[in-house]
Each structure stands twice: as C-alpha cells, then as structure tokens.
Amino acid sequence: MTTIAAIANAIEATSIGTAIAESRYAFPIIEGTHLIALSVSVGLIFLTDLRLMGLFLRQVPAAAVLHGLRPYVLCGFALVFLSGGLLFWAEAAEVIASPAWVFKFAFIGLAGLNAVYFEFVIARRPGALSPERGALPRPVKLAGLASLTIWTLVVICGRLIAYLPHWS
Amino acid sequence: MTTETILNAIQGSAVSHAISKANHLLIAGFQVFHVMGFVLLLAALVLISLRLLGFILTQQTVPEVAHQALRLLWSGLALAVGSGLLMFIGSPRHYFYNPAFDLKMVLLVIATLVQAVLFRKVANSDHPSPWLARTSVALSLTLWFAVSMAGRAIGFV
Numbered sequence: 001m002t003t004i005a006a007i008a009n010a011i012e013a014t015s016i017g018t019a020i021a022e023s024r025y026a027f028p029i030i031e032g033t034h035l036i037a038l039s040v041s042v043g044l045i046f047l048t049d050l051r052l053m054g055l056f057l058r059q060v061p062a063a064a065v066l067h068g069l070r071p072y073v074l075c076g077f078a079l080v081f082l083s084g085g086l087l088f089w090a091e092a093a094e095v096i097a098s099p100a101w102v103f104k105f106a107f108i109g110l111a112g113l114n115a116v117y118f119e120f121v122i123a124r125r126p127g128a129l130s131p132e133r134g135a136l137p138r139p140v141k142l143a144g145l146a147s148l149t150i151w152t153l154v155v156i157c158g159r160l161i162a163y164l165p166h167w168s
Numbered sequence: 169m170t171t172e173t174i175l176n177a178i179q180g181s182a183v184s185h186a187i188s189k190a191n192h193l194l195i196a197g198f199q200v201f202h203v204m205g206f207v208l209l210l211a212a213l214v215l216i217s218l219r220l221l222g223f224i225l226t227q228q229t230v231p232e233v234a235h236q237a238l239r240l241l242w243s244g245l246a247l248a249v250g251s252g253l254l255m256f257i258g259s260p261r262h263y264f265y266n267p268a269f270d271l272k273m274v275l276l277v278i279a280t281l282v283q284a285v286l287f288r289k290v291a292n293s294d295h296p297s298p299w300l301a302r303t304s305v306a307l308s309l310t311l312w313f314a315v316s317m318a319g320r321a322i323g324f325v
Contacts (some may be wrong), residue, residue, distance in 0.1 A: 024324075032320040035203070036210070043211025047237075056236055060228055068224035072214070145235055155207065156200050163196040 008092035020090035027090065034083040038158075042078025044069045045139050049151075052144030054135045062136055063129040100164045104157035111150040118143040171264070178260040187258035195258065201251035208244030210312060212237040216291050217309060218299040230301075232292035245280070268325045272318035279311035 002045060011017060020026045050056035051065045095101045122128060122139050129136065178184055186195065218224045219233040256263050263269045281302075290296045290304045 028321050028324040029317070032317040033318060035206075035316055039207045039210035039316075040214055043207045044214065046207065047211050047215055047240075056240070057233070059232060060225060064225055064227065068218075069215075072218065072224075152204070155203060159200050159203055160196055163193060 004096065005093060008096050011089060011092040014089070017089045017092070020086055027087075030083050030086050034080060034087060037076050037079035037083060038155070041073050041080055042155065044073045044076065045151055046148060048073075049144040049148040052136060053141050061130060066123075066129065083151070094165065095161055097167075098161045098165050099167050100157045100160035104154055104161070105116075107150050107154045107157060111147065111154060112148050114143065114150060118147070169262060175260045175264055178257055181257070184257050184260070195255065198251045198255050202248050202255070205244045205246070205248030205251060206316060209241050209248060210244075210316075212244060213308060214239035214321060216241075216287075218303040220290065220296065220305050222298075229294055230290075230296060231292050231294060238291060241283070245283075254287060263294055263322070266325060268318050268321035272315055272322065274316055275311060275315045279308070279315050282307055282311055 012021070020030065047056060048066055051058075051062055057065055057158055065071075078082070122143050125137075125139075127137070128140055135141070199252075200299045215224075216237050219226075219228070219230055225233050287304045287308045290301055
C-alpha cells in the first residue's frame with residue numbers, strides 16, 4: 001500500500017470520519033450543503049465570467065459585478081470547502097482512487113491560478129474593467145472564458161467521482 | 169389509466185430501454201446537465217435576491233438586474249427539468265416509488281409556482297415593498313434549497 005493510500009485510510013478511520021460515513025443523515029445532508037454552497041459560489045463566478053465576456057448584465061459596470069459579488073462567492077467557498085472536507089474525511093480512501101477526483105483538484109488549482117493572474121495582472125492594467133466605450137479588452141474576456149470553462153470541468157469531474165471509481 | 173399502467177408504459181418504451189441499457193456514463197452525463205441547470209437557476213436567484221435585499225448593485229434598479237437573470241433562471245430550470253425527465257424515463261418505477269423523489273416533486277411544483285407568481289412579479293417592479301421583497305427572497309431560497317436537499321436524498325432512501 002502506498003503512503004498516500006495509507007494516510008487516506010487513516011483519515012477515514014478516525015472517529016469523525018466513520019461517524020459521518022455511518023450516519024444515516026449526516027452524509028446526505030453534507031452532500032446537499034456542498035451542492036447548494038457550490039451553486040452559490042461557482043454559480044456567482046459563472047455570472048461574473050459571463051459579465052466579463054460581455055454576455056450578461058452589459059449595462060452594469062463590470063467592476064461593480066466583480067466586487068459586489070466577491071464576498072458572497074468567498075462565503076460560498078468557505079462552506080464548499082468545509083462540507084467537501086467533511087465528505088473527504090468520511091471516504092478519503094475511496095475518492096483518491098478515482099481519476100475524476102484527481103482531475104477535479106487539478107482543475108480547482110488551475111481555476112485558482114487563473115483567478116490570481118486575473119486579479120493581480122489583467123485587472124490591474126489601466127482601463128481593464130472600465131473601458132472608455134464598448135466591450136472589455138480581449139484578455140479580460142479570455143480570463144472570463146477560461147474561468148467558465150475550468151469551473152465547468154470541476155463540476156463535471158465532481159459528479160463523475162461516483163461513476164469513475166478507478167483508473168482502469 | 170392507473171399509475172401502474174403509465175409507469176409500465178414509460179418503462180416499456182423504446183426511449184426508456186435505450187437509456188437504461190446504455191453505458192452508465194450516459195446517466196452521469198444527464199446528471200452533469202442536471203447539476204449545471206440547478207447551478208444556473210440558483211446563481212440567478214441569489215443574484216436577484218441580493219439586489220432585492222439591497223446588498224449589491226444598488227446603483228441599478230431591481231428590474232435592470234433581474235431582467236436577464238430571470239431568463240437565465242428559467243433556462244437553468246429547463247435544463248434541470250429536461251435532464252431530470254430523461255433520468256426518470258430511464259427508470260420510472262425506481263424514482264416514482266422513492267419517497268425523497270415524491271417529496272422533491274411536490275417541493276418543485278410549489279417552488280416553481282412561487283417563482284412564477286410571486287418572485288417574478290416582485291423582481292419586475294421598480295420599487296417593491298421591502299417587506300414583500302424579503303418575504304419572496306426567503307420563501308424562494310428556502311424552497312429551492314429544499315428541492316436540492318430532497319434531490320440529494322433520492323440516492324440514500
């Protein structure tokens with residue numbers, strides 16, 4: 001057994017891990033919470049991405065959408081990570097064996113990098129979010145498209161964990 | 169025609185056979201669309217709700233924010249219902265006799281009615297009364313959260 005699998009088994013075997021896995025109500029309630037929280041956080045990110053791409057709320061300044069929604073996106077993410085962490089605690093050994101889980105976390109990392117690059121490089125260029133007229137600059141639109149694509153892949157991989165339990 | 173006859177007719181149909189005999193990744197595909205539809209619905213609902221409560225985009229009127237978001241909300245619902253219908257056709261008896269599914273359908277009908285009658289009216293008015301705005305937001309969010317919780321429970325009962 002590899003070290004990673006041994007660690008995952010140890011996490012799952014802790015009292016909280018087994019309590020969640022064996023409770024009739026805890027597991028579905030945590031999964032439901034995970035789904036609702038991701039709908040708020042990832043869903044609001046989708047809306048922001050669509051605004052950056054110029055497909056949604058064009059009459060509202062992009063900066064107002066971006067900054068107005070941010071606290072709610074972050075609150076949603078806190079709940080997503082908390083509920084996701086509890087789910088992982090209960091079935092760590094099973095999920096790390098799934099290729100969908102590995103890809104899901106790779107895409108989450110990529111989405112994070114994209115967000116950081118957007119926030120600290122693209123959005124700081126003069127006029128990036130408030131152009132004199134018309135559409136937002138091309139790099140801003142592309143950052144929105146990249147975010148929309150990557151988060152969609154995260155959702156797809158998340159749903160596939162149960163369907164693709166093993167690599168082969 | 170009784171419920172049994174209808175369920176058997178659906179289960180015996182060519183579409184039902186095609187779905188239930190197909191690779192299980194087809195069902196996974198339906199579920200991805202189902203989740204994405206719900207994500208769009210809830211995101212649009214939360215956006216309009218935050219504006220109704222006066223938390224975001226206060227420089228814009230409620231209908232300015234809600235107009236496009238409402239279309240997104242109904243598109244999300246259509247996507248979720250369409251993919252859900254395909255899953256149901258694939259194994260109608262499995263779903264129909266599941267108490268969580270029955271509860272979800274009742275909640276779905278109520279949530280849709282509240283959305284179409286109350287919430288849409290409030291989201292389209294320039295100056296909705298704060299009391300009415302707060303009530304519609306609370307009612308709508310609670311109902312859609314309950315729909316998703318009941319949906320998540322289907323696999324566990």
